[in-house]
Amino acid sequence: MAYITGSVKGTQxxxxxxxxxxxxxxxxxxxxxxxxxxxxxxxxxFEHTELFQRGVGETTDVVQKEMYTFEDKGxxxxxxxxxxxxxxxxxxxxxxxxxxxxxxxxxxxxxxYRYEKPQAGRLxxxxxxxxxxxxAGTPAADAEVIxxxxxxxxxxxIKNLSLEINSIGCxxxxxxxxxxxxxxxEGYKEELCQTxxxxxxxxxxRILDCKSPVCSKIAEGAPVILDYLCEDCRxxxxxxxxxxxxxEIEYSxxxxxxxxxxxxxxxxxxxxxxxxxxxxxxxxxGRYDGLIEEMGGSPLPACGFALGLERLLLLMEKQQSxxxxxxxxxxxxxxxGENALCRAAALAxxxxxxxxxxxxxxxxxxxxxxxxxxxxxxxxxxxxxxxDEIESGNITLKNMNSKSRHEMSLSDFADNxxxxxxxxxxxxxxxxxxxxxxxxxxxxxxx
RNA sequence: GUGGGUAUAGCUUAGUUGGUUAAAGCGCCAGUUUGUGGCACUGGAGACCGUCGGUUCGAAUCCGACUAUCCACCCCA
Numbered sequence: 001m002a003y004i005t006g007s008v009k010g011t012q013x014x015x016x017x018x019x020x021x022x023x024x025x026x027x028x029x030x031x032x033x034x035x036x037x038x039x040x041x042x043x044x045x046f047e048h049t050e051l052f053q054r055g056v057g058e059t060t061d062v063v064q065k066e067m068y069t070f071e072d073k074g075x076x077x078x079x080x081x082x083x084x085x086x087x088x089x090x091x092x093x094x095x096x097x098x099x100x101x102x103x104x105x106x107x108x109x110x111x112x113y114r115y116e117k118p119q120a121g122r123l124x125x126x127x128x129x130x131x132x133x134x135x136a137g138t139p140a141a142d143a144e145v146i147x148x149x150x151x152x153x154x155x156x157x158i159k160n161l162s163l164e165i166n167s168i169g170c171x172x173x174x175x176x177x178x179x180x181x182x183x184x185x186e187g188y189k190e191e192l193c194q195t196x197x198x199x200x201x202x203x204x205x206r207i208l209d210c211k212s213p214v215c216s217k218i219a220e221g222a223p224v225i226l227d228y229l230c231e232d233c234r235x236x237x238x239x240x241x242x243x244x245x246x247x248e249i250e251y252s253x254x255x256x257x258x259x260x261x262x263x264x265x266x267x268x269x270x271x272x273x274x275x276x277x278x279x280x281x282x283x284x285x286g287r288y289d290g291l292i293e294e295m296g297g298s299p300l301p302a303c304g305f306a307l308g309l310e311r312l313l314l315l316m317e318k319q320q321s322x323x324x325x326x327x328x329x330x331x332x333x334x335x336x337g338e339n340a341l342c343r344a345a346a347l348a349x350x351x352x353x354x355x356x357x358x359x360x361x362x363x364x365x366x367x368x369x370x371x372x373x374x375x376x377x378x379x380x381x382x383x384x385x386x387x388d389e390i391e392s393g394n395i396t397l398k399n400m401n402s403k404s405r406h407e408m409s410l411s412d413f414a415d416n417x418x419x420x421x422x423x424x425x426x427x428x429x430x431x432x433x434x435x436x437x438x439x440x441x442x443x444x445x446x447x
Numbered sequence: 448g449u450g451g452g453u454a455u456a457g458c459u460u461a462g463u464u465g466g467u468u469a470a471a472g473c474g475c476c477a478g479u480u481u482g483u484g485g486c487a488c489u490g491g492a493g494a495c496c497g498u499c500g501g502u503u504c505g506a507a508u509c510c511g512a513c514u515a516u517c518c519a520c521c522c523c524a
Contacts, residue, residue, distance in 0.1 A: 061522045128524060308524030367482050375484035
């Protein structure tokens with residue numbers, strides 16, 4: 001490691017050999033979201049710090065200890081976004097999108113930043129795909145949002161993901177519940193772990209989520225939020241479940257699901273995997289009916305989710321999912337000599353304009369080395385170009401997989417490469433023993 | 448922020464109770480008679496053994512600190 005520095009802690013490079021996987025995941029998300037009528041929104045990586053303080057919630061861990069906050073040269077306090085919703089809401093309000101036909105359905109695919117200690121499935125720079133549905137307050141919106149996530153996992157062929165849902169009610173019924181919870185846990189104050197004791201004051205609902213065997217045992221007997229929901233919240237939750245049933249989306253109600261961001265109301269849900277370590281929540285979301293008003297807009301219901309790309313990729317690799325092979329080199333032109341190189345460059349230019357991937361030597365290697373390179377990059381076809389070919393006007397096209405070679409004139413080749421490879425793919429030259437096939441007839445037949 | 452594991456070429460690792468020029472496989476580059484890849488063979492480049500300090504005649508090896516990384520807690524996607 002004599003290099004001046006490595007990457008920053010908690011960051012990751014996506015190398016060329018791997019990038020096609022994440023591209024595939026992203027395209028699955030874009031395509032699915034667009035089928036649901038969502039459109040992309042892009043917002044800046046950094047925002048005024050107070051946006052997140054207000055939006056995410058002053059008391060949350062994310063805001064209190066995980067934000068990348070700094071002062072810019074103009075003395076503004078800015079923060080790298082720790083999540084996507086706050087910025088989306090800001091842009092929604094700032095550009096008056098509430099005046100457009102509602103619901104406004106947007107998605108984003110962006111990097112997020114949290115100063116945390118890295119571990120499996122957790123990075124300081126990570127990427128989220130998220131959707132927000134602004135202006136829809138019925139259970140149908142919650143169910144649609146959930147089914148969109150469900151559809152993405154389906155598209156990607158992901159197995160063993162469990163959907164867990166809960167309702168944490170509106171601020172009204174939650175108040176009642178908090179009181180009951182506190183009362184219950186006060187009775188076990190001596191036995192609860194240290195962190196849970198501190199949670200007792202700050203956010204008693206978090207105790208339900210504690211992994212310590214003692215606490216979780218105690219939590220088993222705790223009051224359940226669902227018993228405290230007001231009439232409206234209860235009806236809403238029932239509505240969501242009914243719709244999920246109708247769409248045949250499997251779920252389990254888990255009254256311990258509590259989300260760590262302050263803005264959630266009513267429906268909350270997570271898609272959880274047990275295959276990628278402790279950070280098993282691949283996707284989390286819910287309803288946040290109070291957020292838009294909190295940020296200064298008129299009251300407007302909304303819901304959405306965020307999905308962690310790195311966690312999803314981790315899971316897919318664990319499950320040995322198939323990723324479509326990235327496009328390989330269609331043709332490699334091996335050249336010898338200056339004249340041939342010029343000819344190769346011109347030919348490559350011409351064929352590339354037809355949408356083909358064409359490469360030639362740019363490091364001055366021997367013919368043999370060029371062939372070796374063509375093999376390594378997985379070129380489908382190669383053609384050698386030297387003084388002989390230029391003089392005679394004839395070249396030999398080689399299929400790298402079948403090893404079959406076909407002679408033809410350079411001009412026919414340049415004009416018809418696409419049809420030649422289509423023809424070649426359709427009829428198996430090898431098995432037909434047609435190594436000396438008359439290419440002119442193929443060219444004619446391919447027109 | 449708190450624990451625990453790990454740190455040797457681009458990658459995966461070996462390195463005997465401390466003992467000279469730190470080893471292998473893969474990968475990379477080049478050759479094996481001059482213009483055709485995969486196989487085989489030959490050769491080559493590439494490591495201040497994470498960093499700094501200590502013990503010692505002598506440290507990749509023992510000790511300490513730091514850093515990085517992995518895993519877990521907290522919390523979240």
